[in-house]
Amino acid sequence: QVQPVESGGGLVQAGGSLRLSCAASGRTPMAWFRQVPGKEREFVAGISRRTGSTVYVDSLKGRFTISRDSAGSTVYLQMNSLKPEDTAVYYCAIDSSGQYAYRSLDFAPRYNSWGQGTQVTVSS
Secondary structure: OOOOEEEOOEEEEOOOOEEEEEEOOOOOOEEEEEEOOOOOOEEEEEEOOOOOOEEEOHHHEOOEEEEEOOOOOEEEEEEOOOOHHHOEEEEEEEOOOOOOOOOOOOOHHHOOEEOOOEEEEEEO
């Protein structure tokens, strides 16, 4: 499986918006995670392969939106009303094995390929 490639990170002021992109080689279940140094990687949002159904971590519902392009191989994370606590490295992950297809999109072990990450910094 080709490693997904993230883009779109950067520095933004609190209250601003950013859109992250993740390019994969096919249409698979995909998700965004984020990690702050010293803390565990945290699930942010996921999107299914066929129906485009989505799952979000409760704390980010209403501010973040995950979506997929018409071809299905690029997934976006629209982040609005950003807060300094959203500062993290954001990772895209894809599930190409299908081994855990019956598990929820927030089940991290189902993702077998991860991007390098993109830094998002929100200044106060």
